[in-house]
Amino acid sequence: MTAPDTRSPDRARVAPVDGPDAAGRWLRGGAPWPVLAAASLVYALSVWQEASAGRLGVDNAVVVRAARTLLDGGSPYADKRFLYPPGAVFAAAPETLLTDRGVSLVAPAATALLVLVAVVTALRIFGVRADSRLAALTVAGLGVFLPLRSVVHLANWTVFSALAFPAALLLARRGRWGGAGVVVGVAIALKPILVPLLLLFVLARRWRALAWAVGVPLVVSLAAAWAMPRPGLFFTRTLPFLLHGQDAYARPYDAAWPSVLPRLGIPPSLASLLAVAAAVAVLGFARLRWRRGGDEGLRLVECAALLMLAAFLVSRPSFLHYALVVVPALVASVVVRGAAARSVWFWLALLPQVAGVNWPELQSAERHAFKDFVMFTGATAALCAAVWRARPHPATEVTVSGDAYSLCSDPDPRNHSGTR
Secondary structure, three states, X not given: OOOOOOOOHHHOOOOOOOOOOHHHHHHHOEXXXXXXXXXXXXXXXXXXXXXXXXXXXXXXXXXHHHHHHHHOOOOHHHOOOOOOOHHHXXXXXXHHHOOHHHHHHHHHHHHHHHHHHHHHHHHHOOOOOOOEHHHHHHHHHHHOEHHHHHHHHHOOOHHHHHHHHHHHHHHHHOOOHHHHHHHHHHHHHHOHHHHHHXXXXXXXXXXXXXXXXXXXXXXXXXXXXXXOOOOOHHHHHHHHHHHOOOOOOOHHHOOOHHHHHHHHOOOHHHHHHHXXXXXXXXXXXXXXXXXXXXXXXXXXXXXXXXXXHHHHHHOOOOOHHHHHXXXXXXXXHHHOOOOHHHOHHHHHHHHHHEOOOOOOOOOOHHHHHHHHHHHHHHHHHHHHHHHHHOOOOOOOEEEEOOEEEEOOOOOOOOOOOOOO
C-alpha cells in the first residue's frame, strides 16, 4: 500500500526551467572587498599593459583625423580609412581640441571605462549588483580576454555598440522599448554594428521602437551629410571598399567565414555560400529562442546574441573586438538556470582568447583570425545547441476526467487509492 495521491494533475507544481538556483544565488552574492580589489587590479594592469604599447588608439585617430579634415573644409571620406557614418565625424569633434598625444592617451582610457560600464549594465539586466561575485569574476576575466585588449589598444568605436547592446536590452527588459530603439539608433549612427538587432524589434513586434531605431541614424546621417562637403564619396568610395572586405592590410584580421574558409582551402564561392547558409540557420534558431519564452532577460539576451553572431559569421569584416558586444551580457546570464552560457562548450569557445596562452602556429597577428573564427563559430554553436535542447516537446500525458493516463503501454491502470 502506498499513500494516496490526492493531488490533481492540474494543480501539480512543475519546477521552473529558468530562474535562480544555488549557483545563481551564489554568483549574485556580494564579493569581499579584497576580491573586488584584486579583480580591479587585474583589469587595470591589463589596460596599462596595452597603454604602454606603441601605436595606441590608431582606430580612433582615423575618426579624429576625419573630424579635423571637416573643420579644415575637406571631405572626411577622402580618406579611405574612414569607414564610419557621417554622424561619427561630428561625434569626434570634441577630440579635435586635444593634441595627438592627448587623444592617444585619453581615448584608450575612456574605452576601458566604457567597457566597465557595459559590464555593469549587462549585470543589471538580471538584477545583479556591481559588487557581486559575478561582477568580480567578469572584470577579472576581461583582464585576460584578448578582445578587451584589442579594443583598448585600438580605441575602436565598437565600444559604443558594446555599451548600447546591454543598455538597449535592459530598457527592453523593463518594458521601455522606445528607449531601447533610440539607444540602438544612436549606436548605429556612430557605427552600424547593431543593425542586426533591428530584427529583435521585429520578433517582438515593437514597431514604434523599430521606427526609432531606424529613424534616428537616418536623420543623423542625412543631417551630418548635408553639413559636409562631398558626402557622395561615401557611396562611391567608402561603401565599395567595405563591401569588398576592405584591403590586404585588414583582411588577415577578418574572422568572418567568407574570409577565413578560403584560407583553409575552400573555394571563395563555396565559402560565401556556406556562410550565408550558416547565418540563415542561426537566424532560425534566434526565432526559435524568442518563441520559446522563459525568463525575459535571458530570452532577450540569447535571442539578441544569436542575431549578432549570425551577422559576425557572414559579414565582412568581423574583427576580434566585436565579441565584446555580446560576451558581457551572455556571461551575466549565467545566474539564470537554463542559460546557454552555462554550457562548457560556450566557455571552450572563449578559451583561445585567454591572454598569455601560446597556441602553436597561431601567435602571429596574421593568423590570429583563426582563433577568432573558432570563438565566433563555437559560441554560436553552443547557443544554437542550447536552444535546440530546450525546444518544446510534445506532452507525454493526457488528462481525461481528472485522471492522468500515460501514453506508454500499461494495461493495468492505477486506482484512486494509489494501489495496483
